[in-house]
Amino acid sequence: MGLLSDPNRRKALTTLLTRLNTPICVVCYLAGIAWFMGLAFEPFTLRTYMSENAMGSTMVEERFPAGERALATGREFAGHKRKAGGMPVDWLVKTMQDRGLEVFTQSFSRTLPFPDENKERYMVRGINVYGILRAPRAPRTEALVLSAPCSPDNSNNQAVGLLLGLAQYFRNQIYWAKDIIFLVNEHDLIGMQAWLEGYHHTNISGMDYTPLQGRAGSIQAALSLELSSDVITSLDLILEGLNGQLPNLDLANLFHAFCQKIGVMCTIQGKLQRSDWDTAEGYTHAVQTMMLMVLKQASGRPWGDHGLFLRYHIEAATVRGVNSFRQYKTDTTTVGRLLEGMFRKLNNLLERLHQSYFFYLMPSLSRFVSIGYYMPAFGLLATILLLRALDLWVQLGTPTEVTEDGVGEVEPVSINNQGSFDSPLTHIYIDLYSKRHSTFQMLFISGEGTEQGWRVLKLVALLYLAVLLGCTALINFSLGFILAITLVPVAACVTPHLPKAVSALAMVLLSPGCTILYCVFIFQELQEAPVSLSEGWMLFLSVISQGILDHSLFGSLVYPLLALLVYPCWLLLWNILFWK
């Protein structure tokens, strides 16, 4: 560190950095984007592999035979559901009891802060039914969960049928070492939230629920099943959970391994894997898949019923059956065998899933990008903020004509601030120590309306944004990265000397709100369901209301983050633009 403590050399370095500041920032920005886009390029990614020994080498044989019967049960369930006009609680309780499970119910009610337009609900009242398969000779310390939502319309009956079929088949096996909980939850996520809060005896969302009667110890893993047709063409795996949390990568590996073993087509983000990675189409496909994952993760919403488990440190994923126009179909028996295989492997677990990655992006189901590979993309963007802050700091410290304007007794001290390079903390320390620095005083005393004033403000804004985005990216990389893409150029460029109208327009276009709007359009585009401008606008509004709902129902953090932390930062930058 002699480089930094030697004033002359430090000076040389800082002059270099300040002179080349803008080109370096531009390069960093472009490099960040390029790095991110490169993540989807197959040679740069790693192939997924099973890290957990207990699930890797052990053999299981799938024998689930009763797919047809499960479908019949599903139809019966549909009939009873129609008759009851909701969850057929009595029928479910009886059916589960007949299959030898310990059955319990939980009723819950929740009034939303405002009516949910998408799902047309306001006062939600429902009943969860769950049956516990007690593992023989196990002391009720560990459990696995298989859940299927009971939706109000005519979908997902097959999932409940298959769940009951699996319950019957599983009950007759002797090899279970963990209890298995079969849960049919009403009102999808709200019911799931009520059940999870009941199970863990917490109340973080103000839900009204009756306490649970039966429990089975700590839940090790959970799968949520969504199946709406008798035959399917492929199974889609959904991983993104609340606040962008992801389950352990081994759960995805397990699903992928069994899909390959049994010969079921499997997708992630609804996209099939392509083998032609070296063509432009193949690469675009991978980018699309990864972008979808990034957008979903950034939204902070639970994208399936599994999403709420993750808060409780329970690895969970949703498996969704997709029936498209492809010729090759898979029947329910095969899906049942797949689930049986997955459960038997999870049953073999000695420890919680912890061996593999928790932070990853998936450009396809067999490839992943770990945190070590994607973080530099964000790091490059965050560097811009720090470089600009450094530049400002140096500018502020250099004795300029400003010193003549009244704060005469403040002697501009040369060495300790001229060549400042290290973190601001050091300087504040030194400032406090020497008590001679004009900048420090300006923060509190002077600076209003002066050239230095906006610089100080911008410096603060830059550092604040850097810290904020850094913390966000550590928790939810996608959110941090998307915000960085739009906010970093604004923060880096804004000065009061820019043409007001054009820059104001640019700032509005790069504001967090507009970022959400672009994300909506991009998301629709990537999902191959492009929308018109007006539809997009409606979608945008519903996304915002969903965000607020998610916050009040499940404690999603994206809405408060944007409203209370990111938006004020943007306002700071706006202030700089209109500095007088």
Next chain:
Amino acid sequence: MGLGQTLCACLKGLNVIALRKACAVLMVVLVQILRSHWSLRRLSLGGGAEDVEKPNDVTGPVSSSEPGQSESAAVSSGGPVAAPVSEADEPAEAAAGGAVSPPDQCDEELVLRPLRSGDIYASFQFRTQWDTDFLHHGKKVSHYRLFPKSLGQVLSKFSVRELHISFTQGYWRTMQWGQPFIPSPPGAELWVWFHNTVEDVDGNWKELVNVLSGIFCASLNFIDSTNTVQPSASFKPLGLGNVTDHRFLRYATLPREIVCTENLTPWKKLLPCGSKAGLAVLLKSEKLFHSSFHSQAVHIRPVCKDWQCTSTAWELRQTLNVVFDIYTSGQGKKEWSLFKMFSRTLTEACPLASSSKVYVDVTDNPEGELFDLSPVTPLLSTAVVLGDRRTYSVYDLTKKETFGQLRSLNLVLRWKGESGDMLRPLLHAERYVAGFGLQTGEIHTLIYNNHPYRAFPVLLLDSVPWYLRLYIHTLTVTSKTRENKPSYIHYQPSKDRLRPHLLEMLVQLPPHSVTEVTVQFERALLKWTEYTPDPNHGFYVGSSVISALVPSVVAMDTNSTQERPLFSSFFPTKEESSYFVRVYTEPLLVNLPTPDFSMPYNVICLTCTVVAVGYGSFYNLLTRTFQVEEPSQSLAKRLANVIRRIRGVPLL
């Protein structure tokens, strides 16, 4: 707890009871008060610094043979839980055999109880009695006949007065199966009363544990001071002698212990006939471990030799409980037989056994409406078991006609009716960890009193490892949304790496209520060598133990129209009015904050680098003094300044 307070509480309770029942209940309540008061006094004595009672010789004449007193002794000590039938069935035989009985004898029996869920509960009991004295100093017992020598030597070497050890795989589902004859927690449980002449109890305990570990081929050697406690009230001696100084008691559980064939084999070797003859031929491990619940236990205690109790004998009771599951045993036929359960049939009794019997519980099936039992036996026996009057079909294996013409007994039990629900057990409990995250949590224990109108006290024992730091100030006991103040609390705080928390409470359960005991805890961060090889599995917290005198179902039935004579049914008789039950909750699996052990090397490297680089440069920058460097002046200026200084004019 004052007597007056209790009376008031009970009288309040009386208001809601129908007048018709009042008289009988008053009696019961009075008995209850006297008992609880008495046992409390004993508790406080036992918990005090000095044990007031004199150490009495086991072999000496024991005064508790008087009926009333022996009853109260049973109350405080937990009472005879086991042997459902033997007392009621053959008191005459025991009395008659008093004087001329051989020095040792053994009995074997098997109880089959069909459960309403369609499952079947099989309980083996093998009892060996020997009137010798292991604890007599100077005289070494060296000639063994029926009593296993390995255990006898252990008893005399370590001066053990009572020894109870159980190995259980699975959790007893009280809600579906009712109460077991002998309850046991999942994993291994060991509790021992040492003779009160032992000086170094901890040393003896440590050695004993290691010896037992070898005998039963189990990991009992993991019992050390961090999981051993000395309960002050929950575990009283079940045998003779009224020692209540809990300094001589050690209790430990290993909830993680897995029980399998290697534990069964040494257990079978302790039997007089091994597994060669008698009921023990049924004990085939491939079937016993194809079940929902498996529990094997060894209980050793001193008992009266005869009804006058002039001398003592040692009783070794080996029990094995197993529940077979109708679903996993397959083929869809609702039928049980000895062959299907054990893949063997019975052909003979153990030649060394003085009695050998098979009992089948036919209480719910008086007219054969629930199941068919074949072969039919004319022998019926009734007994009050766990507060309920039960009827049993008895098959005496010592009689030839039991085996019929095929020379083998294969009991077959065919279910006819739909399986239904069990009667809700009067007392059951469950436990779970609430909350999420790896910093804090809350242990909830729910105790259910399903009795419609009787309140009764229970003793709750919780032993929690030190790495869960209990916040004892957050301990709450609530029933019916109101605070329920325990009348007795014994709490011993933990010491890190030395001993666990011990919490014992006497809680009154209001009728038809759920009592919730909650206590918050903090998860400790262990030292890195203290983690188990599979730290992400979690750490176990043993079952909590709930001991209670539960009002019996028979006593509930005050306007009984059963065939009891009128004069006998006004005041409920003492032994039927309540019975002793021990309920174990499920163990807990708690995750502690766990470092990522997979990359310690990376972590160490990274940390060292960050510390070296970061600290070095920071230190450098912060401690270096900065000074304004004066540019060197020209020669002319310096000369001018010299002249100015001489003139006394300010410098340039």
